[in-house]
Amino acid sequence: MPIEDRASEGIFLGFQYPVEIPGVSITNFMRTAVNEQRKYHGLDPIPANEFLAKMEEKKQMLEITAKLANRSVNEGFSGGEKKKNEIFQMAMLEPSLAILDETDSGLDIDALKIVANGVNKLRRPDNAFVVITHYQRLLDYIVPDIVHVLFDGRIVRSGGKELAFELEEKGYEWIKASLA
Amino acid sequence: MDGTIITTYNTRDALLKLYEEKGGSIGKHDSTRIAALRKEGIGLFSQKGFPHTKLEKWRNTDLSKVLNHSYSFPLEAETGEVDFEEVFKCDVPGFDTFMVAQLNGKFIDRGKIISQAGQGVVVCSLAEAFNKYPELIEKHFGKYAPVAENSLTALNTAFARDGVFIYVPDNISVTETVQMVNLIHSGDPVFLQTRNLVILGRNSSLRLVQCDDSVDDQIGFINSVTEAVIGENSSLDHYKLQNKNDRSALINNIYFHLEASAVLSTNAISLNGGLIRNEANVKLNGRGAHADILGVYLMDRNQHIDNQVFVDHAQPDCTSNEMFKGILDDHASGVFNGHILVRRDAQRTNAYQNNKNILISDKAVIDTKPFLEIYADDVKCSHGATVGQLDTEALFYLRSRGIGMENARMLLMYAFAAEIVNRISIPQLRIRIDDLVKKRLRGELSICDQCVLHCNAREQKVAFEIDLSRI
Numbered sequence: 001m002p003i004e005d006r007a008s009e010g011i012f013l014g015f016q017y018p019v020e021i022p023g024v025s026i027t028n029f030m031r032t033a034v035n036e037q038r039k040y041h042g043l044d045p046i047p048a049n050e051f052l053a054k055m056e057e058k059k060q061m062l063e064i065t066a067k068l069a070n071r072s073v074n075e076g077f078s079g080g081e082k083k084k085n086e087i088f089q090m091a092m093l094e095p096s097l098a099i100l101d102e103t104d105s106g107l108d109i110d111a112l113k114i115v116a117n118g119v120n121k122l123r124r125p126d127n128a129f130v131v132i133t134h135y136q137r138l139l140d141y142i143v144p145d146i147v148h149v150l151f152d153g154r155i156v157r158s159g160g161k162e163l164a165f166e167l168e169e170k171g172y173e174w175i176k177a178s179l180a
Numbered sequence: 181m182d183g184t185i186i187t188t189y190n191t192r193d194a195l196l197k198l199y200e201e202k203g204g205s206i207g208k209h210d211s212t213r214i215a216a217l218r219k220e221g222i223g224l225f226s227q228k229g230f231p232h233t234k235l236e237k238w239r240n241t242d243l244s245k246v247l248n249h250s251y252s253f254p255l256e257a258e259t260g261e262v263d264f265e266e267v268f269k270c271d272v273p274g275f276d277t278f279m280v281a282q283l284n285g286k287f288i289d290r291g292k293i294i295s296q297a298g299q300g301v302v303v304c305s306l307a308e309a310f311n312k313y314p315e316l317i318e319k320h321f322g323k324y325a326p327v328a329e330n331s332l333t334a335l336n337t338a339f340a341r342d343g344v345f346i347y348v349p350d351n352i353s354v355t356e357t358v359q360m361v362n363l364i365h366s367g368d369p370v371f372l373q374t375r376n377l378v379i380l381g382r383n384s385s386l387r388l389v390q391c392d393d394s395v396d397d398q399i400g401f402i403n404s405v406t407e408a409v410i411g412e413n414s415s416l417d418h419y420k421l422q423n424k425n426d427r428s429a430l431i432n433n434i435y436f437h438l439e440a441s442a443v444l445s446t447n448a449i450s451l452n453g454g455l456i457r458n459e460a461n462v463k464l465n466g467r468g469a470h471a472d473i474l475g476v477y478l479m480d481r482n483q484h485i486d487n488q489v490f491v492d493h494a495q496p497d498c499t500s501n502e503m504f505k506g507i508l509d510d511h512a513s514g515v516f517n518g519h520i521l522v523r524r525d526a527q528r529t530n531a532y533q534n535n536k537n538i539l540i541s542d543k544a545v546i547d548t549k550p551f552l553e554i555y556a557d558d559v560k561c562s563h564g565a566t567v568g569q570l571d572t573e574a575l576f577y578l579r580s581r582g583i584g585m586e587n588a589r590m591l592l593m594y595a596f597a598a599e600i601v602n603r604i605s606i607p608q609l610r611i612r613i614d615d616l617v618k619k620r621l622r623g624e625l626s627i628c629d630q631c632v633l634h635c636n637a638r639e640q641k642v643a644f645e646i647d648l649s650r651i
Binding site: 012018033072 | 571573574576577578579580581582583584585587588591592594595596597598599602
């Protein structure tokens with residue numbers, strides 16, 4: 001299935017290194033994306049005023065104060081701004097499954113809070129988040145339901161949020177050792 | 181007056197014969213200097229003929245095909261059956277321009293007078309200026325466009341008869357944007373030679389939009405020369421819009437001459453055209469002059485675009501900035517040739533040049549050549565040229581948000597062109613061009629029966645997302 005169809009089916013990928021796209025404004029980008037997904041589901045394009053209201057609402061929800069609308073996608077953004085922008089896009093597209101690939105890397109603590117806060121606010125019984133991280137720190141803000149440990153492309157251990165604490169304390173070596 | 185039509189396949193000989201017969205009447209208001217200039221021009225053309233691909237500057241642009249038609253050379257345009265008010269109606273919302281119209285190279289006097297005429301601003305036909313302002317003509321005509329180096333300019337100089345003349349005296353900022361619309365509408369293939377002269381005094385400013393359009397799909401060849409002199413501390417904001425049919429050839433030679441602290445911004449926007457060659461010659465002839473030379477071209481099918489830029493840093497402390505971006509699809513071909521000359525005395529020159537291209541198909545071709553010639557030692561001069569495809573990572577990113585391949589490509593192409601379009605300082609014009617670029621990329625823009633700016637009238641529903649931030 002082409003990636004755009006997967007997106008329309010409700011999968012969202014939060015990139016570790018979001019690409020800069022000079023010349024494409026965030027408004028234009030998001031409106032095109034929202035409408036393309038609507039088209040996929042046989043819906044009419046979203047009216048302009050409704051769309052702008054939605055952008056404003058999501059910005060407020062995520063406590064993003066920066067003037068996003070006129071800026072080009074990720075162009076000249078700091079690491080934190082790029083990740084906030086990923087979360088903003090996620091909020092706009094309302095996916096049923098979001099995969100956040102090391103969203104916490106390169107984030108200062110304030111940006112981390114905003115990102116985590118966004119995920120928490122978007123959490124609903126009918127959607128799911130896969131958060132990929134190396135650190136326990138993010139999990140202080142996003143409390144996971146299930147923790148999986150991947151090694152060589154396989155899930156080698158699963159558990160509740162306690163597993164993350166255990167890893168933080170002991171490192172990954174003991175899992176490798178226990179596999180041997 | 182005489183309306184001469186000669187038909188033959190040998191365009192060069194036809195032109196020489198025409199000059200022999202009609203040269204006297206073309207130059208009847210000439211001063212001795214200008215008469216000699218015309219003679220020199222036709223002599224050079226007779227000797228060199230049309231440029232051919234053996235010349236370094238013409239290596240990648242072949243005129244032989246477009247010259248191989250039976251052209252007519254109207255010295256007087258037949259204007260009887262055309263409804264000018266209809267053809268030249270401007271319907272760009274909020275874009276108030278003072279429009280000067282040329283039909284088949286002939287200046288159309290529509291009886292309108294520019295609002296600052298009382299302050300000495302003149303916009304009229306070149307033919308009229310020869311009669312009314314001989315001292316300005318004598319002082320400027322042919323002074324900036326050297327006939328010796330360019331046989332097409334030489335040819336144009338020999339035949340120069342009609343075109344637009346603009347004069348802005350000292351200390352005047354022209355409030356209206358002057359729009360020159362050059363339409364071709366003829367039953368026969370026509371070969372035209374328009375000549376324009378723009379003179380800005382000191383501490384003055386002018387915004388000038390030059391539109392080249394076809395009305396039909398008839399074959400046409402335009403050999404246009406414009407001289408623009410920008411006096412001390414004056415500024416010229418200049419735009420060229422080109423939307424011509426695939427069977428037309430347009431040679432656009434512009435010679436800008438900048439005095440001290442003068443500022444030029446020129447932007448060439450080529451949307452359609454069989455063969456377009458824009459030559460921008462910029463002479464920075466006084467301390468502290470600055471020139472921005474920008475261009476964007478979107479070509480497909482078998483279209484050919486050639487941008488030649490020559491920046492002559494003749495005096496110290498001048499800056500120039502060139503940026504040309506192009507997207508070529510199908511079998512389209514493009515040329516960019518950027519020559520920067522920094523003369524020995526031009527210390528503290530700061531010159532920059534960049535040409536970026538995206539080739540959509542593997543049959544599209546671009547020849548890009550930076551050429552820096554530096555004789556001063558305290559100089560900052562840099563250049564860059566890129567040829568590439570659309571950024572695959574960016575495409576993936578857009579698609580990962582649900583945007584289909586076609587629209588993702590469109591968005592990226594639009595974004596690529598936007599860097600130039602966003603530099604347009606007249607907001608209404610920027611929005612319009614922005615729209616035209618989007619349409620062009622969607623393949624919805626055709627040559628209109630009106631000026632390139634008038635496409636509004638027959639606008640199809642545009643599915644492309646309009647940037648809301650601009651509304």
